[in-house]
Amino acid sequence: FAALLASGTVPWPALAYTGLVTTAGAILVESYAFKYVPATDAAIILATEPLWAALVASQMIGESLSQTDIIGGALVISACIV
Numbered sequence: 001f002a003a004l005l006a007s008g009t010v011p012w013p014a015l016a017y018t019g020l021v022t023t024a025g026a027i028l029v030e031s032y033a034f035k036y037v038p039a040t041d042a043a044i045i046l047a048t049e050p051l052w053a054a055l056v057a058s059q060m061i062g063e064s065l066s067q068t069d070i071i072g073g074a075l076v077i078s079a080c081i082v
Contacts, residue, residue: 030046044081047077047080048077050073050076050077051073051077054073
C-alpha cells in the first residue's frame with residue numbers, strides 16, 4: 001500500500017467500491033439473511049467462508065492451491081467448526 005501512496009496514483013474509486021459495495025453490502029445481506037436461520041447454521045456458513053473464497057478464487061482467477069494450502073485450510077475450518 002505504501003508503494004501506491006508513493007506513486008501518487010491511488011485508485012480511490014476502486015477502493016471506495018471495495019469498501020462500500022462489496023464489504024458493507026455483504027455484511028448487510030448476511031445480517032439480514034441470518035435472522036432466518038438457526039445460529040448453528042449461521043456459524044457453519046461463516047466458518048466455511050474461507051473455503052468458498054479459495055474455491056471461487058481458484059475457479060475465477062486461476063489461483064493455485066498447494067497441498068499445504070489445502071491441508072492448512074482444512075485444519076482451520078475444522079477448528080472453527082469444533
